[in-house]
Amino acid sequence: MNTSKHSRQRDAILEALRDTKAHPTADWVYEEVRKSIPNISLGTVYRNLAKLSDDNVIVKLGLGTGVEHFDGNPEPHYHVMCTECGAIDDIEAQPLNELNDWASKLFKGEIYKHSAIFFGKCEKCKK
Amino acid sequence: MNTSKHSRQRDAILEALRDTKAHPTADWVYEEVRKSIPNISLGTVYRNLAKLSDDNVIVKLGLGTGVEHFDGNPEPHYHVMCTECGAIDDIEAQPLNELNDWASKLFKGEIYKHSAIFFGKCEKCKK
DNA sequence: ATAATAATAGTAACGATTATCATTATTGTT
DNA sequence: AACAATAATGATAATCGTTACTATTATTAT
Numbered sequence: 001m002n003t004s005k006h007s008r009q010r011d012a013i014l015e016a017l018r019d020t021k022a023h024p025t026a027d028w029v030y031e032e033v034r035k036s037i038p039n040i041s042l043g044t045v046y047r048n049l050a051k052l053s054d055d056n057v058i059v060k061l062g063l064g065t066g067v068e069h070f071d072g073n074p075e076p077h078y079h080v081m082c083t084e085c086g087a088i089d090d091i092e093a094q095p096l097n098e099l100n101d102w103a104s105k106l107f108k109g110e111i112y113k114h115s116a117i118f119f120g121k122c123e124k125c126k127k
Numbered sequence: 128m129n130t131s132k133h134s135r136q137r138d139a140i141l142e143a144l145r146d147t148k149a150h151p152t153a154d155w156v157y158e159e160v161r162k163s164i165p166n167i168s169l170g171t172v173y174r175n176l177a178k179l180s181d182d183n184v185i186v187k188l189g190l191g192t193g194v195e196h197f198d199g200n201p202e203p204h205y206h207v208m209c210t211e212c213g214a215i216d217d218i219e220a221q222p223l224n225e226l227n228d229w230a231s232k233l234f235k236g237e238i239y240k241h242s243a244i245f246f247g248k249c250e251k252c253k254k
Numbered sequence: 255a256t257a258a259t260a261a262t263a264g265t266a267a268c269g270a271t272t273a274t275c276a277t278t279a280t281t282g283t284t
Numbered sequence: 285a286a287c288a289a290t291a292a293t294g295a296t297a298a299t300c301g302t303t304a305c306t307a308t309t310a311t312t313a314t
Contacts, residue, residue, distance in 0.1 A: 005280050005291045041294040046271065064189020080234055091233050103245045106218050107207055111247035118230045120238035132260045132311050168263045173302060194301070
């Protein structure tokens with residue numbers, strides 16, 4: 001049985017995430033949702049982002065920036081981070097699952113997934 | 128001109144990192160170096176890890192664990208993290224630079240590098 | 255030896271995230 | 285519609301990894 005209850009805060013958080021392609025941080029989501037629910041608590045944002053990613057509705061991205069980023073699209077895909085402006089874009093393609101086989105041959109254990117981040121200049125910063 | 132001065136603390140930190148394959152955290156390095164320099168400061172460990180990675184002598188690894196890991200081997204290579212015990216092992220192979228070309232075709236900007244982490248079970252946890 | 259200054263130990267401060275807790279909102283049941 | 289059970293909230297304190305500060309010490313070139 002699912003013991004979770006509905007909340008408009010959670011709805012607003014999920015909507016905010018789905019309405020952007022920017023892979024934002026918890027703090028960005030907080031500021032965004034505050035526009036419609038001004039007294040929402042930052043703790044509520046963190047709690048729901050954790051719940052939504054536990055439920056695989058969203059994805060928590062550890063991109064090595066020191067801050068967590070969140071993606072409203074749970075379909076597996078790679079990302080590119082611009083080293084000039086920090087923008088995070090999607091690579092619109094299926095992950096290369098054959099890389100797991102490649103790595104398996106070089107490793108004594110068992111491999112079942114991977115993540116990758118590309119670095120470069122986004123269209124804007126490339127000018 | 129290089130304005131840096133030698134210190135036995137930095138030597139010990141680098142030696143500790145080079146003597147392990149475990150890709151440890153700053154705190155692990157601190158505990159390790161404390162065995163030979165008991166009153167070393169945690170700040171000194173952080174300061175020198177930052178300096179050494181700025182100088183490309185070691186590598187700071189953002190693996191999405193919420194903590195930074197450090198690698199005494201600055202040659203580019205991939206890593207595998209065990210989802211059971213958290214162990215981080217090397218994939219002993221050159222990175223697949225052709226992935227940058229693959230991703231470039233799917234992205235409007237410019238891509239010049241990437242990082243990847245594999246996930247699975249290490250030899251020990253696989254049993 | 256001396257002077258200049260990089261590096262240190264110790265500690266305070268910081269930012270992101272998590273935990274606590276009394277109150278409020280949602281839900282299934284009468 | 286009122287009720288009880290409890291998930292979720294807002295507010296705030298606590299935690300954790302890391303960075304900044306400062307007076308003192310160690311290294312280096314002269």
